[in-house]
Amino acid sequence: MVNVPRKYIPYLYVAPAIIYLLTFSIFPLIFSLNLSFRKYYFVRPELGQPFVGLSNYIQILTDPSALNALKVTLIFTFGAVAIETLIGLGLALFFDRFRQMRGAALIRTALLTPMFIPPVVIGVMFRFLFNPDVSVVNYLLRVVGLPSVGWISRADTAMFSIVLIDVWEWTPFIFLMLLAGLQSLPRDQFEAAKVDGASPWGTFRYVTLPMLMPALIVTILVRIIDAIRTFDYITILTYGGPGESTMIYSLYIYILNYKYNQMGLACAASFILLIVVTLITNLYVKLISKKYEI
Amino acid sequence: MIRGIRKIKNPLTFYCISAVALIFILFPVVWLLLTSFKTQIDAIARPPVFLFTPILKNYVKIFTDPTILIGTNLINSAIVAVGSTLLAVSLGSLAAYSIARFTYWGRKNIAFWILSIRMLPPIAIALPIVLVIKTAGLTDTLLGLTLVHAAANLPWATWMLLGFFREVPWELEEAAMIDGCSRIKSLLRIIIPIASAGVVSTTIFCIILSWNEFMYALLLTAIRAMTLPAASYSLVGFGYITWGEIAAAAIIIMAPVTIFALLVQKYIVRAWVPLAIKG
Numbered sequence: 275m276v277n278v279p280r281k282y283i284p285y286l287y288v289a290p291a292i293i294y295l296l297t298f299s300i301f302p303l304i305f306s307l308n309l310s311f312r313k314y315y316f317v318r319p320e321l322g323q324p325f326v327g328l329s330n331y332i333q334i335l336t337d338p339s340a341l342n343a344l345k346v347t348l349i350f351t352f353g354a355v356a357i358e359t360l361i362g363l364g365l366a367l368f369f370d371r372f373r374q375m376r377g378a379a380l381i382r383t384a385l386l387t388p389m390f391i392p393p394v395v396i397g398v399m400f401r402f403l404f405n406p407d408v409s410v411v412n413y414l415l416r417v418v419g420l421p422s423v424g425w426i427s428r429a430d431t432a433m434f435s436i437v438l439i440d441v442w443e444w445t446p447f448i449f450l451m452l453l454a455g456l457q458s459l460p461r462d463q464f465e466a467a468k469v470d471g472a473s474p475w476g477t478f479r480y481v482t483l484p485m486l487m488p489a490l491i492v493t494i495l496v497r498i499i500d501a502i503r504t505f506d507y508i509t510i511l512t513y514g515g516p517g518e519s520t521m522i523y524s525l526y527i528y529i530l531n532y533k534y535n536q537m538g539l540a541c542a543a544s545f546i547l548l549i550v551v552t553l554i555t556n557l558y559v560k561l562i563s564k565k566y567e568i
Numbered sequence: 569m570i571r572g573i574r575k576i577k578n579p580l581t582f583y584c585i586s587a588v589a590l591i592f593i594l595f596p597v598v599w600l601l602l603t604s605f606k607t608q609i610d611a612i613a614r615p616p617v618f619l620f621t622p623i624l625k626n627y628v629k630i631f632t633d634p635t636i637l638i639g640t641n642l643i644n645s646a647i648v649a650v651g652s653t654l655l656a657v658s659l660g661s662l663a664a665y666s667i668a669r670f671t672y673w674g675r676k677n678i679a680f681w682i683l684s685i686r687m688l689p690p691i692a693i694a695l696p697i698v699l700v701i702k703t704a705g706l707t708d709t710l711l712g713l714t715l716v717h718a719a720a721n722l723p724w725a726t727w728m729l730l731g732f733f734r735e736v737p738w739e740l741e742e743a744a745m746i747d748g749c750s751r752i753k754s755l756l757r758i759i760i761p762i763a764s765a766g767v768v769s770t771t772i773f774c775i776i777l778s779w780n781e782f783m784y785a786l787l788l789t790a791i792r793a794m795t796l797p798a799a800s801y802s803l804v805g806f807g808y809i810t811w812g813e814i815a816a817a818a819i820i821i822m823a824p825v826t827i828f829a830l831l832v833q834k835y836i837v838r839a840w841v842p843l844a845i846k847g
Contacts, residue, residue: 283670284666284670286666287662288662288678291662291726292678292682294718298700298719299719301700302696302700303692305696306692306696365589368582372582375582378582383830384590386830387830390776390826390829391822391826392780392822393780393782393797394796394797395600395800395821395822398600398815399597399600402811403596403599408611408613408614413615413616442593454837499687502689503689505690509782509801510801524689527691541696544691544692551688552684555684559684563680
């Protein structure tokens with residue numbers, strides 16, 4: 275290798291990754307930022323790309339569909355993540371307590387299955403399960419005496435259905451992270467609480483929960499960031515419908531671009547999403563940079 | 569449930585709750601598997617049938633029908649997954665080595681900048697990426713999709729590897745360098761072999777993400793370079809295909825990666841868990 279001054283060597287190692295990410299992430303972002311201030315129909319290149327200032331942004335922020343998409347995304351994200359966290363935490367505490375049971379490791383592994391299933395397959399799978407005509411789920415509900423549900427065919431239950439799917443897919447992730455977090459906690463504090471005669475709830479509230487908090491917060495933030503970008507199985511399952519009841523923001527951008535060919539508008543809509551995600555990401559990075567000494 | 573309290577540790581409680589959780593988690597998968605062996609009549613029967621004569625026709629059909637290119641899609645998926653993973657893990661190793669082993673100006677900022685790229689919603693950069701790939705003449709090519717998948721996996725790969733490389737004791741590398749080992753040799757011969765479990769975890773993780781990836785595959789490929797997830801999306805849209813055939817296609821997409829992931833789940837858990845513990 276050519277002689278590189280010693281102090282530049284570390285930069286030489288990190289440079290390929292940086293250049294690669296600049297090419298595929300930052301460069302497209304700049305390109306997209308530029309387009310977000312222009313009108314651009316890519317099916318009609320002869321119209322050019324006239325500069326229109328902030329009009330795309332104003333159009334998005336006053337579009338009822340965009341506001342609906344934001345609302346759907348918020349309800350979906352917080353609904354799904356809240357339920358996942360509660361069940362995931364419960365399961366983690368449960369498995370931590372019963373970790374010496376025969377077969378516990380095997381059961382834990384089986385519970386992780388949904389995380390590895392391609393989202394496209396999840397879409398297909400729940401198309402069968404949530405089909406109002408031949409739904410086996412509805413059949414089982416009737417067998418135990420409960421009423422049938424319209425699932426994805428009705429606007430008032432479609433959101434519930436996709437939240438349920440997200441819970442099915444991602445609760446295992448929260449379970450896995452929190453179980454690892456619990457098992458890394460020092461044992462002696464629990465012994466101390468026991469000696470002091472703390473109640474189970476007291477031990478959880480004042481010993482377990484505070485110590486688990488850092489892992490809990492990081493896990494929840496990762497889930498929030500990922501839930502906001504959900505695209506695949508909603509596209510396959512409902513394509514935003516019925517009406518716009520499951521029109522999540524990613525799909526809204528996709529449709530703006532591919533159905534209406536409004537690339538300028540789609541880019542402006544993307545930047546509004548980016549601002550929101552960046553705020554959450556900053557919070558996440560701040561939290562982990564405190565703990566993660568690199 | 570709460571640590572340190574040992575009274576109600578009844579095995580029955582454990583197995584009952586586990587059974588309920590397992591049924592909820594596994595029932596959709598089992599139902600999909602059953603459907604893939606059903607005739608169209610059994611698949612849409614009311615009430616649903618649990619016992620039926622299984623047929624293999626669905627699998628035969630999706631592999632032999634000339635309008636369904638599932639064999640090609642399967643090979644495409646494998647090539648893109650392996651190619652993009654090699655790229656992401658190589659670039660990620662170099663970057664992680666630099667961040668883990670040197671102290672220099674901007675090191676921390678570079679590390680967190682790389683992490684924050686992982687958080688960008690793909691749809692927000694997808695549109696210009698499509699144009700970039702188009703300009704480069706790489707639309708509907710395996711190379712185009714491979715490059716994009718590598719970019720999508722690089723940030724996370726770097727961070728995982730960073731965690732693993734930091735656990736390798738400094739002294740081992742110093743000893744090797746005194747013996748005349750160069751930096752790049754010490755990365756290849758000392759760090760990566762010692763952290764091999766971590767490198768394996770990262771590799772598996774990247775392969776799974778690429779295999780499952782849907783959005784870029786949908787946007788960047790048309791016919792020749794189509795991977796399984798994008799192909800199955802167009803299958804669902806076809807009117808003439810039966811439920812059993814769709815289910816069979818879904819099983820084909822799911823089986824390799826899910827079985828593989830469950831077999832090596834120990835490694836996957838190792839890749840994720842440091843973030844929970846150290847976070």
